[in-house]
Amino acid sequence: MKRNHITLYIDLLFCLVIIPLAIMLLPVDRWMTNNTAFLITLIAYVYVLYFVYRQVCLPKLFMQKKYLRIFILLLVLISVTELLTHFPMPAEHINDDVRQMVAKMNIRRQTIWFFFLIVTGFSLAIELTFELFKQILSRQEVEAEKNKAELSLYKAQINPHFLFNTLNTLYALVLSGSEKTESAFVKFSGILRYMYSQGESDFIPAESELDYIQQYVDLQKLRLNHHTKVLFSARASSPKILIPPMILITFVENVFKYGTSSDTDCTIKININITEDTLLLETENEVMRRNDDKKPGIGITNCRKRLELLYPGRYELAAGENDGIYRVRLDIRIRE
Numbered sequence: 001m002k003r004n005h006i007t008l009y010i011d012l013l014f015c016l017v018i019i020p021l022a023i024m025l026l027p028v029d030r031w032m033t034n035n036t037a038f039l040i041t042l043i044a045y046v047y048v049l050y051f052v053y054r055q056v057c058l059p060k061l062f063m064q065k066k067y068l069r070i071f072i073l074l075l076v077l078i079s080v081t082e083l084l085t086h087f088p089m090p091a092e093h094i095n096d097d098v099r100q101m102v103a104k105m106n107i108r109r110q111t112i113w114f115f116f117l118i119v120t121g122f123s124l125a126i127e128l129t130f131e132l133f134k135q136i137l138s139r140q141e142v143e144a145e146k147n148k149a150e151l152s153l154y155k156a157q158i159n160p161h162f163l164f165n166t167l168n169t170l171y172a173l174v175l176s177g178s179e180k181t182e183s184a185f186v187k188f189s190g191i192l193r194y195m196y197s198q199g200e201s202d203f204i205p206a207e208s209e210l211d212y213i214q215q216y217v218d219l220q221k222l223r224l225n226h227h228t229k230v231l232f233s234a235r236a237s238s239p240k241i242l243i244p245p246m247i248l249i250t251f252v253e254n255v256f257k258y259g260t261s262s263d264t265d266c267t268i269k270i271n272i273n274i275t276e277d278t279l280l281l282e283t284e285n286e287v288m289r290r291n292d293d294k295k296p297g298i299g300i301t302n303c304r305k306r307l308e309l310l311y312p313g314r315y316e317l318a319a320g321e322n323d324g325i326y327r328v329r330l331d332i333r334i335r336e
Contacts, residue, residue, distance in 0.1 A: 053123035206236040259285025
């Protein structure tokens with residue numbers, strides 16, 4: 001629809017401004033008096049030529065490799081243009097001096113070919129510009145669809161990973177016969193509702209994501225004893241802030257996976273602060289267990305890919321161990 005509007009404006013500009021201004025360069029008053037038929041024919045020829053070009057779209061035919069059709073069209077247009085240069089002179093000019101007749105014929109010929117070149121050049125320039133923008137928009141749409149498909153794939157991979165870790169927590173509570181098991185299942189059901197109601201959305205309110213993380217933290221606390229101290233802080237400055245769902249949970253999961261102990265005193269820290277411009281996640285935990293597999297986990301890998309698709313060049317992720325303390329800092333610039 002937008003392209004149609006632009007095309008209409010360009011057509012109006014050419015037909016109502018450019019062509020009339022070009023025609024005003026001609027001796028219109030004299031031709032209107034002495035050669036009215038030729039002047040009307042010339043004007044009609046210019047407009048017909050323009051709309052033939054606009055209808056056919058030579059750049060598109062060229063991209064489709066329809067060279068024969070292009071050749072035939074140009075041959076026909078050049079032939080018509082050449083025929084127009086032989087438009088009969090008015091009867092009163094037939095008795096003019098031969099040199100005057102030749103000069104007038106040359107002026108007419110030059111005028112006709114001048115308009116042919118103007119219309120051809122302008123039409124080709126417009127069509128080339130439109131075709132270029134069309135190709136750019138087409139590539140952007142393909143890239144956007146590709147990115148959307150990749151994001152869906154990464155989110156689909158994260159959900160089973162998250163569920164597997166959470167079910168392990170529930171399984172441990174069931175085996176231990178903990179009185180907290182019922183409460184844990186209640187929280188788990190709330191987490192599942194969130195995952196299947198919000199997980200397919202591209203963006204959700206930040207408060208919903210923080211509430212979901214709070215439920216996950218509370219669920220993990222149920223399996224921990226007094227040896228592990230959890231310092232959790234999360235806030236959003238406005239309920240209108242939108243962020244991608246489940247973009248932070250992987251880092252929170254890893255804190256509980258590698259930073260907790262049932263027989264050694266340890267502390268884990270999770271701080272999330274979301275403003276209208278930035279999202280900041282900071283986690284810190286003592287390394288109580290290590291990943292036997294040296295490869296990065298699927299959760300971290302997917303999270304990095306999602307960040308690269310959602311916030312290219314607008315995030316910083318630093319993670320590493322120093323003196324037995326593992327720290328993560330994720331800083332996202334929400335607004336461009």
